[in-house]
Amino acid sequence: MGTSGAIHVRLSSVTGMRVLAFTDGTLADPDAAHIRVNDLGLLRGDGIFETILVVDGRPRELWPHLDRLARSASMLELPEPDGPTWERLSHKVIETWVERGGPAEFGLKLVYTRGLEGDPAAAPTGFALGFEIDEKVIRARTEGVAAITLDRGVDTGLAERAPWLLLGAKSLSYAVNMAAGREAARRGASDVIFLAGDGSVLEGPTSTVVIARGRTLYTPPATIGILPGTTQAGLFRGAERAGWSTKIEPLRVEDLRTADGVFLASSARKVTRVHTLDGEALKDSTTVHAEIAQAYESVYS
Amino acid sequence: MGTSGAIHVRLSSVTGMRVLAFTDGTLADPDAAHIRVNDLGLLRGDGIFETILVVDGRPRELWPHLDRLARSASMLELPEPDGPTWERLSHKVIETWVERGGPAEFGLKLVYTRGLEGDPAAAPTGFALGFEIDEKVIRARTEGVAAITLDRGVDTGLAERAPWLLLGAKSLSYAVNMAAGREAARRGASDVIFLAGDGSVLEGPTSTVVIARGRTLYTPPATIGILPGTTQAGLFRGAERAGWSTKIEPLRVEDLRTADGVFLASSARKVTRVHTLDGEALKDSTTVHAEIAQAYESVYS
Structure with missing residues (x-):
């Protein structure tokens, strides 16, 4: 034996x-x-x-x-x-x-x-x-990424109604988050923004969604069943010091298409610009990105 | 170092x-x-x-x-x-x-x-x-279990529409299935039947739902985003040989309450009777259970 x-x-x-x-x-x-x-x-x-x-x-x-x-x-x-x-x-x-x-x-x-x-x-x-x-992640901080939107199959009241679904917990059960990344690759993109069934913006599989409109940054509230972002919180602190307003409020998919900038925030990404969404170029946010990326860095210098 | x-x-x-x-x-x-x-x-x-x-x-x-x-x-x-x-x-x-x-x-x-x-x-x-x-699982095969229904937060068309959600894949990402079991324990039960938002019966966190009505066994179709049951399939073969009809069709939560028997099928459970659902006693299915449990065993003897 x-x-x-x-x-x-x-x-x-x-x-x-x-x-x-x-x-x-x-x-x-x-x-x-x-x-x-x-x-x-x-x-x-x-x-x-x-x-x-x-x-x-x-x-x-x-x-x-x-x-x-x-x-x-x-x-x-x-x-x-x-x-x-x-x-x-x-x-x-x-x-x-x-x-x-x-x-x-x-x-x-x-x-x-x-x-x-x-x-x-x-x-x-x-x-x-x-x-x-990963070098690709570091490169994307300056080059930006193409992202797609994917239905996450939940509604925004579910987290509160059904805590056993663990929405907003950072669990090791990330197979769906990984599958979303493969779906993005299949569609020629490299990242994902999850949407609720009603078109509400949720989060990325491993990031927080932030948009810029004028001199205000927006991100959706964690209560809709998403992870509260640590990098997003750092970014908001830095941006406020640099004279920006920040708002935590529900966003809809249309807000992504009309924003002055769409960003994915996470520890590894820092603040990464989304330049293309579902195959369509978004408004050029290079300048906005440079400004808020600097605001984010200033928090730690 | x-x-x-x-x-x-x-x-x-x-x-x-x-x-x-x-x-x-x-x-x-x-x-x-x-x-x-x-x-x-x-x-x-x-x-x-x-x-x-x-x-x-x-x-x-x-x-x-x-x-x-x-x-x-x-x-x-x-x-x-x-x-x-x-x-x-x-x-x-x-x-x-x-x-x-x-x-x-x-x-x-x-x-x-x-x-x-x-x-x-x-x-x-x-x-x-x-x-x-587990001895508890073996004991439940004869004693039956109390179960609760829990919202799984999905609709029955989602699996086909959003394959990246991996509905119906037996992945290692089972944190939600385990959380559902803890919710059952909190409510004084020991198992769970997941429902879709519209009241459709899905599956247990680690089992397939089968109901008996007259001389027919029913289970929901895998296409609604659930795992095709291997034990359920064995049970259906055995039951057919013993003169039962079997049907794979959508079930609603009301069907559970009016059935002649509600069962959870899985490798470890074999065919386990649900005697109580959401705190209410179901119709006594002891006799039906004895008959179909024997039909299941006969497949392997």
Whole structure:
């Protein structure tokens, strides 16, 4: 009866630097296996995550990310994540990244799962993974992207009415978000804006939608069942300081087509301009983008 | 700079026997770590699965399960799983289970993920895990369950209109299915029947809904965005041989309340009777249940 623990694990060919640490504070080899097959994060997508941008050794919006992690945990009824533990863990990865001379800018993913299935004393699995940001994502910050709109199949009252649907939780169950990205590629685009059945603007699969009209930035309210954006919040703070007004209010798909600028905000994207929507060129927002991108950066300088 | 691969992995207290094998045919220790943190099955719930019932060394509906795995793979645009490989793998786990003298009845889970994020040559991760079926699930086969109805927030035309929502794919993104189970527990029930917004009956979070009316069994069509049931299909074959009629047609929530019997079918549940729905006792279906449960068993004897 031959049992073997490791011979099925093939050699990694993942590119770029990565730094991995677990919630107990230990650093670990990101190319080794650390997760068991019956981890509920794997078997059921039953866990949550955050992705944080780190620039020159400083994490952006660390506590808003940790607060959102706690909000997602509450929605999934996971044990409350201990903020200071995750803060220490984040800094451990960041310090190690800097010591090892990694690129000045990187992504820090925090992952927290329900732990092992069938274990009556199941404790959550938690780790932080530093990784290099995809070159395509970095390029899109200056070049902009073509996006498509896709029906998300929900209405904007559903989140409140049906909390078991976990709308607005950043769970590991992201297969639909990934499928939306493939649908965009099939249509010659590289990103997606989800709409509710009534044409309300929701969010991107991994980003927050922001539009500019005159000197005002708009984003839809999280209460319609979307994730409250950490990068969007940073952008709004910066824009206000630079003299913009900001409004959180429902947007409709028509608002995207008539706006002075449509943007996708996320940790990795920062503020990325949408230049084409559903195959049609939007108003040129190069100048608006340059201004609000600078306002966003100014928050962290 | 201390790195360690394993010290954060605590000792397992998972109960019951388990047998694990990977798609390359190797047996592995189910209590060891085999999955990397950047497996997309974990990070994005980006993968698929099947759960097969094995009784006395014989898998039930093995090929319908493998066909459904291929159908899910196609919906998620994963490489087509090689049927004979998964068949061999299943038999490897089953033979090992029998050799080791495990319980006569067990569950066999097949898991297939997109593999490693950031790996340009990413190959899928695939494994089969034999596990003991939860005693509560076995008890419910004779005692029945209380269930609640929950809004799934979709309409029945959505699956066809919006394939990127992966409705009817058995993906690893099951956080909502798990949340529905917690909502049931909160309401003093142990299972759920999902409804569309218009009151159409969809499915359970991990089961197919079947109702009896006179000498006819009914289940809703998979085209409304639900999983085609393998156990339900076996049940229908058995029931037809025993003189029942079977119909695949849309059901409404009212049909549940007026039926001669409401049942949840799945590999682990077999055919489990719902005795209470949303807190109200349903018509006593003990006799009907005994008859169709026997018809189901007869298919495999």
